[in-house]
Amino acid sequence: MKVKELFKFPIERKIESVVKVNDEDAEKVRQEMEEYVVTNALEIHYDNILEKILDSKEQPTRDIGVWLSGFFGSGKSLFMKNLSYILEGKKIGSKTASEIFLTKLENSMTKANLSTINGSMKIRPILFEIKSQEDQMNPDSIVEILYRQFNKSFGFSEQVWIAELEKELIDANKYEEFKNEIKKETNMEWIDFRTKTLRLKPVLYKTLKNIYPGVYDTDEKIKESIASFEKISLTPEKFAEKIKEFVDKNLSAKEKLIFFIDEMGMFVGDNSEKLLELQSIVENVGVKSNGKIWIVVTAQEKLDEVIEGVKRKKVEFAKISDRFNMRITLTSENIDMVVKERILKKKDSAIKELTDKYHKIAGKINNDINFRDWARAKLIPKLDDKSFVETYPFLPYQLKVIPEIFNNIRSKGAGYTKLSGRERSMLGAV
Structure with missing residues (x-):
């Protein structure tokens, strides 16, 4: 069997290096969802959000903000896009996003929470990347962008x-x-x-x-x-009043509206006025909607780091921390798992062939990677038939070394700032 015939997914297929939340191309969406790897850490994050939304069904809440952070290539945009799709129960081919996603979950409670939301609630998502929607007439206004997207969605x-x-x-x-x-x-x-x-x-x-x-x-x-x-002038308070009034008239008791806003952190930058406006929006929406309307945003930086970066007194941003009381930071500790599942996953027929191959060459290959230097040897992951099959045609230690190589290159500065040891760079390299 040729190497390219070993893999479950076509190895020559294109994998998008950048996820666009507003890209609804059917084939891209199907690939993103079907190949998505839900690590244990990711499942915990999803479950925390699902549980919080589910709780708000019976218990009104003003804490309607979710701040999702993670540096370039950490998967935050895809995390949010998939969250939007599974909450909506969006149709992807012959299945819903939820049906596909449920097969990737291990925890029975997470599965139950998602199924309960899909069965007893209706989520109306408004998903967009904020920078691409800014108004050239008023480029700094967050509230106008949100209201335009709200109007468009209806x-x-x-x-x-x-x-x-x-x-x-x-x-x-x-x-x-x-x-x-x-x-x-x-x-x-x-x-x-x-x-x-x-x-x-x-x-x-x-x-x-x-x-x-x-x-x-x-x-x-x-x-x-x-x-x-x-002449209508939109303030955060007026915005919250208008969308609340519309939602009360047009959405049923079991429906919720959720804004999913990608790259909010980049849009805010170090602009204190924008951050104050975002704070006021989340504050007013929380107070007026009592959990009927939610706001989920992504940023490269954690919320505390964004607050630290603006040139205002921290006390002015006390409310934004309260309203974005759910803060999730995505890391890349499971890079090798993502690569093994999305790129290197083998067909059933290939597993036996590679297992047999390993047992024939196990002695030689283990001897080749057996470093006498103890300090180096302890960094080499254990090689057995299972790990050999999972990482072939690489060796397990190579999936550990490549991210370090990328990080060292990136540290050299200009020209390499988007090269990292995170999932996106790894998927491209492998």
Whole structure:
């Protein structure tokens, strides 16, 4: 059997070096989920979050923030993406993400928690990478980005004033009539026409006159009404009020809304105003929603390190620590397990062949790696038939050495900053 024929997964397949949380390509998502390796440490992290969300079903809570940290290549984006998918029960091919994920779990309580959430609750995720969604007109506003993504997820315009108009039309039972009038006037569906900046307002004037004949009898009245929508100022408190009001009207008692926001730490950086805004958002959402709405963010740094990095007094950020009271840090202590499971995992037929091969050459190969220097010898993992099969065509010690090589190269500085001993670099190298 040729080497490439030994592996369970096609060895020549492409493995994405960077996970994009908003990439919903069906084949990429299937590969990410099916090949995901849930280590013992990861399972504990998942279970802690699942249990916290499950508890909030019966016990209202203001602690709705999760801060997920881990340096480049630690897998935090994929962790969050998979968390979003399994909570939603997203369909991946013929199975749900939860069905695939359950096969990777060892702990019966974790399995039970996930199954209970899927069976008795409905999670509506809003998953995005924040930097890619920033508004060029107001690039520093976190609250505007969140509100645009909220509106988008429920089918409204990403322009705040248009979304507010749409919601008012719905409340007045005029939205369907409005869309029909737009279609008559433009021969376009409203969701397509609402992006036509130059033609939008003249058509809106005419349409609103038609559906509100006794209210908007002049263009001036319509202009004033639209101007009032355009002047809406979003504060964290107003944002929390608006999404809470909408959720109360449109989501059932068993439903929860969760924002999954990737790379929040990078977006905040050392900007104290952004961190204060994030603190205010989480504080207000927690107080007003009582566990109905959650916010999960990722960052390279731990929350304490982000607070340390901004140029303000720590006392100003006391509330953000309280609201992000669940903080998870991903490490790379199980790199060899990830590599063995995702890259080097063997077919059943190959296991016997390699086991037989090992027993034929065991004496020679063990002699070759038997260092007389005790200090070096103790660093070499034990070689037996099981470890030989798992790491072939490498030897176990090589999977330990490669990360150290990467870390040493990375320490040399420029040009190597994205090379690390973590999973992403290892998967690429192997």
